[in-house]
Amino acid sequence: MQTKKYVDYMVQQTVDILGIDSPTGFTATAATHLMKEYEKLGYKPVMTNKGGILVDLGGKNEDDAILIEAHMDTLGGMVSQIKSNGNLVLTPLGGFSPNNGEAENCRIYTREGKVYEGTFQLNDASVHVNDDYSTKTREFKGMEVVIDEEVSSAEDTKKLGIMIGDIVAFEPRTRVTESGYIKSRFLDDKLSVGILLGQAKYLADNKITTERKVYHHITVYEEVGHGACGTVPEGVTEILSVDMGCIGEGLDCKETQVSICAKDSAGPYNYDVVSNLVKVAKDNKIDFAIDVYPHYGSDADAALRAGYDVKHGLIGAGVYASHGYERSHKKGVENTFKLIVNYVK
CATH class of the missing domain: 2.40.30.40 (Peptidase M42, domain 2)
Known part of the structure; x- marks a missing residue:
């Protein structure tokens, strides 16, 4: 898979989104921007009542659909x-x-x-x-x-x-270094929004119809815990949250990797989903780490708390200094992108 043009696209999209202030509860301008980006790719995004964005990316099996989520709201x-x-x-x-x-x-x-x-x-x-x-x-x-x-x-x-x-x-203070590091406030979770746009572009460019129906949901209240408590389309059996991969003492993830979370503060993620993500990463030689996050909650957790009967998983590019002045790397973006693309094939 030739990924460089998609990495460049995802990083630029991330930089553009980081340039739009969107603290939780104040996301309308960022949402309008993202609606236009999905439309440029040929999709028909829908604005939810809460202000999030739901996008149908196509796919065959509507009764075993997957909902991939990232959030545009920030601290x-x-x-x-x-x-x-x-x-x-x-x-x-x-x-x-x-x-x-x-x-x-x-x-x-x-x-x-x-x-x-x-x-x-x-x-x-x-x-x-x-x-x-x-x-x-x-x-x-x-x-x-x-x-x-x-x-x-x-x-x-x-x-x-x-x-x-x-x-x-x-002020996010966004910088992309020549060595490939991406530094900014609010990479949580605008980096993942950029990655989801990359997946959408990849499917559109290559005219790929996935075996399962795929939806994107860009949420707007993740930072206060209820971003994904609604807007799960009929037929969705699995939610994959794409958020930051934590880096810190006791964790294995690096900024150049994609992190697969086995458990966070809400409990374990679905065993089969985690196992399948690991298998896809190994089969495609994707650089990954499995970690347990002690102080973390995701949109996938929120959906389960809201009562949805779905399997759930959590992945993300490694991000250092979470909720501070954060840092990731283009290789982490690439590995996360490759895992998503291959997982939904």
Whole structure:
């Protein structure tokens, strides 16, 4: 299989999607972009009521269909308080850690459509002034967004149109190195969205009709736990979540590999699905690792909790520093793409 053009396509799609702010609950612009990308490939995507995207990629057996899912929503923040000095207190969207957001540039989206820039800082952030700077616990109640506007009071900030409940999106800082590394916030899970577009392009380019009916579902509330609690088409017997493969102490996965998850915090994945994924990887000489994730939940888990009677699995390119400034590699993208393509053949 000649994969270079598809890897290049998937990485570029990922970069493009990363450039569109989409914290969970604020995904409409990203969804519109993805709808157009699927349409360019010749598909007819449908927007769900929740704001996700469902795509029928064709296939023969409609009674044994597979639903492949990735999510476009990311971590972020929401304005929970406008302080007397005009700065903003945030509440997190998803599992965003204030430790990972300190000194990061961000954008505040108002209900009126205005966008302001700011920086997420520790309260009293000057080292030369704050005696407790090094020892202070980084937590949301002790941190603030310093707005890049001339404000010195809550009234000044409110005059800008900023309100409680406004969305705050953090700068992804996306870079692709000559050595093949992909660095950015929110590779979880926009990297997988790019990979699913790659699979869709591969099927379209080569006019492949798979033995099983294949659907894509790009979800929008994964980071808060209910992304895939709906929108499972009739005839689907299996859900494959494509999310990040975790890297860390006690795990085998590398950024250059595709990770096959055997168990996460919700319990084991379907034994037959995991076994079949492993067999396909071995048969096609795909570089993979099997891992158990201690602090993880996927869209496939959410679908089972919602009561769907389906088998489930989870794979993803290896991603380091999850929920922080993340890193993966083009080889991880390639191996994940190859596993998906060969698995659904």
